[in-house]
Amino acid sequence: MSYVAPLKEMLFALTDLAGIDQLAALPGYEDATANTARAVLEEAARLHEDVLAPLNVDGDRSPSTWKDGVVTATAGFKDAFRQFSEGGWQGLQHPSEYGGQDLPKLLSTPCIEMLNAANLSLGLCPLLTDGAIEALLTAGSEELKQRYVPKMISGEWTGTMNLTEPQAGSDLSLVRTRAEPQGDGSYRIFGTKIFITWGEHDMTENIVHLVLARTPAAPEGVKGISLFVVPKFLVNKDGSLGERNDAHCVSIEHKLGIKASPTAVLQFGDHGGAIGQLVGEENRGLEYMFVMMNAARFAVGVQGVAISDRAYQQAVAYAKERVQSRPVDGSAKQPVAIIQHPDVRRMLSTMRALTEGARALAYVSASHCDLAHRHPDGATRANHQAIYEYLVPIVKGWSTEMSLEVTSLGVQVHGGMGFIEETGAAQYYRDARILPIYEGTTAIQANDLVGRKTMRDNGEVAGMLLAQIDAALVAVQAHPSYGSSAAFQAMHRHLSAGREALYSAVRFVVENAKSDPNAACAGSVCYLMLAGIVLAGWQLARSLVLAADKRDEDPAFHDAKIATAHSYATQVLPRAIALEAAVRGARDGEGALALREDQF
């Protein structure tokens, strides 16, 4: 099953919802117009559709292999990654002084979506490299930046993030990897890291590992973690490759999905110590890692959108082709394509509405990130930064949880064929399952949302977003279509209820996070899901109004937008009320906390 980049959908979200033209007014983004965006996306689509997408199934059937420490990527991946790099796609959002294109995150986001829709396993390699580049740019010395970043942007080298250890998954305070200073400014690293995505492979001549480790005198816990750059091959002063470093892949995991992406166990220092350089200052590693994690978390959210769209495309194609059963309304005497059956349409509508809502939310978030970086006014920057930071855990958590539902519906649309691996729907279902886990589980995102993003400012940023939802509700109700359009009325009714539910959940969190932290945390994932549903619903409400206003420019396209918003209103938004009840259900050890540890 091929992948077709949904360019019109992407451009609508990019232009009409996320407002790319306002970014073009910012210093340094002068070229980032809607026209540039269209050209970039069309170019990206060609590469991802033609080169990366067809390899997706190969990667599943013939995963990366490990032998004697050497990992060989699926046949074709090396060449595809070369084409990706040569096209300049790795450097899209990175600074031009290191070889990047300096484009806004808003423009790189649809490209990341395409990459991951085409090939989630392959897409992880650039995704992690992006994170490593960001960390080096944030905290590295100019020497380190010059040594590593240009080669990573050019795709000659790739990057990895080494956080997890066997005893330290989500809890980095337990990190034990040691870094011993050598007196010459370098360190020797000793330890084991697990779950290292693309931690070893043969696609490039070098791999740049960013590694969390402790120096000898470091304090305990997360305040004693430093960040090191540990290349697979040492890099000489002239930039040429030197000796093989003492960082070796001892195995790769046998996983449920994303099988082409090698998940490595890396052993540092078994043969004398892996040579590493400190990035930034000692003991500030976690802070730097958060920079790359925030970028990676956002990108993983986009992976959720991406795999959902791919699953949706395949399900639609199958539903249009598969003939089975007569229509329930008696409109034909012969079996019809299953897309005509109401429940199949319900499933496809739900898949589509969720995917579009999540895409819109991600793209709008990206534009806040761009405004936070480049707006000339400091207070405006801070405002956009706060909104972006509120949205990141939601984009990550909700879009990925949503992708479980969408890929599962994708299997269901196929009936029995969906369970057969050759069909391909099952691969999306398996691949998606990692998304709510890696780069911080949904619970980790939800804790972040509750603690740093809601409690700390007493719900102020959440309040700003609620005010924007109110504005959208006014626009829906004041629209000339309102009186005669079931879509407008349904959206107004269900988004209003959702808005109240979100407000109530925010108040609950603000009022209880300190006095009853267990209750706030027990409700945190439901709060995150509720926020995702309502905020994506807000975007689809905006989309509804815009589509009605611009309908005559392209009636078919905009009518479908209106119908999708309608579907979202009745099929998805009502869940907000149920989630709000669940958020409030755990106070005083009730509901979700009613069972004590020993009662399980």
Add this chain to the structure above:
Amino acid sequence: MSYVAPLKEMLFALTDLAGIDQLAALPGYEDATANTARAVLEEAARLHEDVLAPLNVDGDRSPSTWKDGVVTATAGFKDAFRQFSEGGWQGLQHPSEYGGQDLPKLLSTPCIEMLNAANLSLGLCPLLTDGAIEALLTAGSEELKQRYVPKMISGEWTGTMNLTEPQAGSDLSLVRTRAEPQGDGSYRIFGTKIFITWGEHDMTENIVHLVLARTPAAPEGVKGISLFVVPKFLVNKDGSLGERNDAHCVSIEHKLGIKASPTAVLQFGDHGGAIGQLVGEENRGLEYMFVMMNAARFAVGVQGVAISDRAYQQAVAYAKERVQSRPVDGSAKQPVAIIQHPDVRRMLSTMRALTEGARALAYVSASHCDLAHRHPDGATRANHQAIYEYLVPIVKGWSTEMSLEVTSLGVQVHGGMGFIEETGAAQYYRDARILPIYEGTTAIQANDLVGRKTMRDNGEVAGMLLAQIDAALVAVQAHPSYGSSAAFQAMHRHLSAGREALYSAVRFVVENAKSDPNAACAGSVCYLMLAGIVLAGWQLARSLVLAADKRDEDPAFHDAKIATAHSYATQVLPRAIALEAAVRGARDGEGALALREDQF
């Protein structure tokens, strides 16, 4: 990870909720007392825990294999099936005159749960054999019964159901397999059947295929389908095995899950015709097939309970052992077992509450089936039969959809380890995915619920169940605990709202199923899910009252029951409202139907 049959939970559901002692008052079920049940379940637990459960992971890693038409089951399966058969477990609910034990369905249900929790892939073989036995008992001549049923009950032979063809999945009107009469009372069968579970294997000396096919003069569509028994080896008059029949396995599928269960493509008649005998009358095949399908559908619902319980057990064990992060309430300075973290408790509570609710609903349904068969009063029988028939699509549809959520949460509890196949959680996630598909997808169940079970009687049976929910609500509110118990209050509040939502959905279906069948069908799955959530909630409300009343007999057990009901009330029941909105969302081509076929 080992499996431990939850005997106390099962006996509570069997005795307190489903009332096994009232069955012992029925003719023929005199032995079916709570004490018998306990003895049977303890015996079953030993076999399933010790013999079948350890093979579950083997079956996933070393699936059944096909070579030159011969299918070899995973090592150990043949011996395990022999022990299962020798223990008499295949015959539990079948008539003693053919070698069965004549026990009520209520008693066989927990045994089926154990079998499938222990080993879903292996469990499918007896499940399909049960269906074949039922069909033969219902429609077969005495000669056919005597020839086949005793050997199937003894486990010497197994049975299969051959419905699906490449062009005929859910839509049996498209069946093309031909049956040509030979003049001697036998037929020659020609055609291809796909998705035949345990359609070929080496565990027994013979396999009894029940095959849907058309005789030469049969009318078109489903009214021209007849049922044939087509053994792998012909059976001589004396019961000994004769020639190999012309029914051959040409391949088995490569599937997402239940890999040890061979899913066969069977070719009938490529070498002159497969010899078959007509079962019952010509052209009544679909009716007979529904007998076995109804039995199988109920059993698949129990599979949903089973795999949920197994996933729950594994997740609890991991959460108690895995140490990570300090508690959010500051109650410890060191990392603690993750079961102490609120979100992990939320996930485990949800898994547990859903599993218990679905178990209770299945067991109560089984007792209605028994009462429908054995109650001396005809009107009472008819009443119980109607309730059972209403519940079957819900037990099948809801329990299996629920198992997707539970097994997914099971992966999530494990974090990154959940995505690694060696952990085992991923197997349940993959295995469960077939449950809402086979034996009729959830949409097929929902159509049945809407059409035959709700519209046809104008919601009368649904009304009887609503009245029982009302009685339970009265019991909750009138209970001495009500004033002081948050669990009682939460249950009353959320079950009341759920009851209203279910009532509203039933009215919507009754009022619209004829005038707007597309709307009724677009909302049908949401109606089914709503019914499942509310009816299981009703059982947990009953469980809450019973547990409070009997608390002193076993405080630890009953307190956990109360807490589980509390969790269900706040975490699960509120979804009913969202589902009700979705049910009503598709009227006049709105909501779920807003997107037309050409707009996807």
